[in-house]
Amino acid sequence: MALLLLKVSAVFYALVAVFGLVQLKWPREFGDRVVLVGLSLAVVAHALALGGRTVEVGTFPLLDLHDGLSLFGFLTAVIAIGIAWRSGVPQAAPLASVLVTVLVVAAAMVDASGSVPERLRSPWLPVHIATAFLGEAAFAIAGIVASIYLLQERRLKSKHKIGKMGTGLHRLPALEILDNVSARLIQIGFPVMTIGLFAGAIFSNEVTGHYFTWGLLNTVSVLVWALYALMLHFRLTIGWRGKKAAVLTLIGVICTLVALVGLGLAGVGAHGTGGVS
Amino acid sequence: MALLGLSHRxxxxxxxxxxxxxxxxxxxxLAELRRLDHVEEACIISxxxxxxxxxxxxxxxxxxxxxxRSYLQxxxxxxxxxxDPHxxxxxxxxxxxxxxxxxxxxxxxxxxxxQILGQVKEAYRSAEAAGSVGPSLQRVFPKAFGVAKRVRTETGIAENAVSMSFAAVELGxxxxxxxxxxxxxxxGAGKMAGLAAKHLLSSGAKAVRVASRSLNTAQKLADEIxxxxxxxxxxxxxxxxADIVISSTAxxxxxxxxxxxQKVVRERRYRPILFVDIAVPRDIDPRVGDLDNVYVYDVDDLEKVLEHNRESRAKEAAAAERLIQEELAAFLRWSKSQQVVPVIKALREKALGIAQAEVERTLGxxxxxxxxxxxxxxxxxxAIVNKLLHPVxxxxxxxxxxxxxxxxIDALARLFEIDPRSFEEPPKEETGKKSEAEEGKVVPFRGKDQAGGES
Incomplete structure (x- = not known):
């Protein structure tokens, strides 16, 4: 039942993604609203799927890749709705829908494990996974907004494209908005991610006796965390912003996604270490 | 009359x-132009x-x-x-x-x-002051001012025309x-720049600073806006x-x-800054735009921004074009009819001269x-002279x-034995309607400090 709901939400996401991309290319007056409503419907279906999964497993279903990808997609979609609705970056919704579609379709294709093994049942596990994914989702949307920034920046800097600069419905948000939204997402995502890392360390210590091991995901997580820490630092101290910040945001997001997908393809368990699989 | 030029197009x-x-x-x-073979009058719109x-x-x-052409080379x-291609x-x-x-x-x-009408008037005034305007240009330029006035008042083309300021706001x-x-x-305390600043102020901008080589002109514009x-x-x-810089110095x-x-960018903590450079030659080195968070646009870039704006006015432009065709035809008709004015004058003078001489003799x-x-x-x-000449x-x-x-004209010259050279005196400026003749008067244009110019 939960899987069926997940597949339904995947279809919704895919439809929203296709419509959203069309809307980006050939905007219609109410197109942005249609994308937003469609995305919200998909999120509702997805929430039901997550709820169903919780009932199936009997606890927070947050252990394997299936649930991880699903939750990551869900949180990304929720943040995308917020950003598209309130922050004046409607273009974030279609692009996020594409990412979420990929995540949810991947989740639906990965076999879900039946239940969480007894020895891994610790309150720190859901805290770790929920906060880590929430942080990642915020970063993912920051990356999407950053890529819109780079597109707009390129249009504005390129002497050939300046005439084709979007007007009316084709208008992209102002650079200042994109820069601010992306920075704020990182400012919010960063402490959440930090909690996630600490919760993960505590959980790891409970299960394996080590706070930290040099697994792929651990290493990438810490590196990305350090990258964003530096970005926030420079933004506050010397007012660092704009193109370079956008590029680094994007690099961080791509690293994270590649690490996650890499793990998924390798078929390793959550961190490839500590016999968690 | 001939014209060679190059423009933003x-x-x-x-x-x-x-x-x-x-x-x-x-x-x-202008002096060199007049020294060219056969050239007697010249005017430069720049x-x-x-x-x-x-x-x-x-x-x-x-x-x-x-x-x-060869002079321009x-x-x-x-x-x-x-x-040539340009x-x-x-x-x-x-x-x-x-x-x-x-x-x-x-x-x-x-x-x-x-702005352009003022600039054309200014160009004409300069040529006049340099003594390079003669009967041909004296007829043509004032007429152009009159036509421009009609176009402004009778078509909607000038509505919403906020020119460069529009593009500056759009980019901002x-x-x-x-x-x-x-x-x-x-x-630079250019007039265009002042207009753009007013536009931005009305869109919510906080403050305007005017920097100019002469503090006096800067103060004048600053007071105005x-x-x-x-x-x-x-x-x-x-x-x-500053966040938005509009540059228009000479x-x-x-x-x-x-x-x-580079230094400034660090000092302003990389906050974005927009340069709108409406000066020609340019004031802002285009390489400034290579810096992150610095956006530099010159008049050509503004042109591209304004392309769509032009489309929306195409309809009004069509009406204006028709009006210009109409005025041109009327002017050419009038201009041709002016060819016969000296002939008429010569003919009447001759006939009246004969009549008068005969009257004097008879009365003697x-x-x-x-x-x-x-x-x-x-x-x-x-009465006899007038009746005889009337059909002619x-x-x-x-x-x-x-x-x-x-x-x-040639036939009349032969029949009445009038020297054809006396016809060559060109007609005096008189456009028929009084209002247009007045329009022709050149209004002295404000100051030199307006490198922003046509925009």
Whole structure:
């Protein structure tokens, strides 16, 4: 039942993604609203799927890749709705829908494990996974907004494209908005991610006796965390912003996604270490 | 009459800069133009979007154009084969049509923008002051001013025409979330820049600073738009505070270069800054735009921004074009009919001269004719002359207005034994309607400090 709901939400996401991309290319007056409503419907279906999964497993279903990808997609979609609705970056919704579609379709294709093994049942596990994914989702949307920034920046800097600069419905948000939204997402995502890392360390210590091991995901997580820490630092101290910040945001997001997908393809368990699989 | 020119439609800003700088000092160029073979009159319209040479002389347009073409090669130091693709040539009627369109702002970057008429008037005034305006240009330019006025009042083309300021705001919106609290810096106290600043202020911008080479002119503009004046030497500090910079100085070189800006960018903590450079030659080194968070646009870029804006005014432009065609045809008709004016004058003078001489002679014989009779005889002789000449003059006039009156003129010269050279005196300026003649008067244009120019 939960899987069926997940597949339904995947279809919704895919439809929203296709419509959203069309809307980006050939905007219609109410197109942005249609994308937003469609995305919200998909999120509702997805929430039901997550709820169903919780009932199936009997606890927070947050252990394997299936649930991880699903939750990551869900949180990304929720943040995308917020950003598209309130922050004046409607273009974030279609692009996020594409990412979420990929995540949810991947989740639906990965076999879900039946239940969480007894020895891994610790309150720190859901805290770790929920906060880590929430942080990642915020970063993912920051990356999407950053890529819109780079597109707009390129249009504005390129002497050939300046005439084709979007007007009316084709208008992209102002650079200042994109820069601010992306920075704020990182400012919010960063402490959440930090909690996630600490919760993960505590959980790891409970299960394996080590706070930290040099697994792929651990290493990438810490590196990305350090990258964003530096970005926030420079933004506050010397007012660092704009193109370079956008590029680094994007690099961080791509690293994270590649690490996650890499793990998924390798078929390793959550961190490839500590016999968690 | 002939015209050679290059504009934002045909030439890049670099080429226009070249021409703008070699014609910066108008008088010697006008003098040189008049020294060309057959060229007697010259006027140069030089704005940031166009440099156009209008010449008139004793020969037909094509000859004039040829002489002018080779002169432009010498003047610019650019080979003709490189220059030719960017030059446009109009002769006679075509040149007239072009002038009407330019003055009416139909050839402007922003259709219907109001500055160009003042600039054409200014160009004409300068040529007049340099003594390079003769009967041909004296007829044509004032007429163009009148046509432009009609276009402005009778078509909707000038509505919403906010020219460069429109483009500046449009670009600002792509960079800034809002103009609230943004600071504007004007480099150079140009009129255009002032207009753009007003526009931005009405969109919510906080403050305007005006920096100019002369503190006086800066203060004048600052007072007008409610800003503060500064000296150009404070530029680095001003730049570190400003968000939107509109530059329009007449400086020959760059006022802001990359090195200066590199420092400024750090000082302003990488906050985005928008430069709108409406000066030709440019004030802002285009390489400044390579810096992150710095956006630099020159008049050519603004042109591209305004392209869509032009489309929306296409309809009004069509009406304006029709009006110009109408005016052109009327003017040409009038102009042709003016050819016969000296003929009519010569003919009447001759006939009246004969009549008068005969009356004098007759009255000399009749000793004690009373004044009443004398009066009657004089009136009678005048009436005979007028009645005799009436059909001749009517035919001449209608022929003059409709077609080519030359054969008739030649015939009359032979039949009445009038020296054809006395016909060559060109008609005096008189456009028929009084209001247009008044319009023709050149209104002295404000100050020199308006490098922003046509926009």
């Amino acid at each position: 045909t030439a890049s800003i670099e080429l226009r800069e070249r021409f703008a700088s070699v014609t910066a000092n108008l008088d010697p160029v 704005t940031c979007n166009r440099v156009e040479f209008y010449i008139a002389g004793s020969v037909e347009g094509p000859h004039l154009a040829r002489a002018l 010498r003047l610019s130091g650019i080979a003709l084969d490189q220059l 030059l446009y040539v109009h002769e006679g009627e075509g040149a007239l049509h072009h002038l009407f369109r330019v003055a009416s702002s139909l050839d402007s970057m922003v259709l219907g923008e109001p 919106r792509q960079i800034f979330d809002t103009f609230d609290g943004k600071e504007i810096l004007l480099i 409610g800003g503060t004046a500064s000296s150009l030497s404070d530029l680095p500090i001003l730049l570190s505070q 400086a020959p070189g760059f006022v802001v270069d990359k090195k200066m800006m 014989h009749v000793k004690e004719a009373d004044p009443k009779v004398q009066q009657s005889i004089k009136a009678m002789s005048n 003059l009517t035919t001449l006039k209608s022929e003059g207005a409709a077609g080519d009156p030359q054969p008739l």
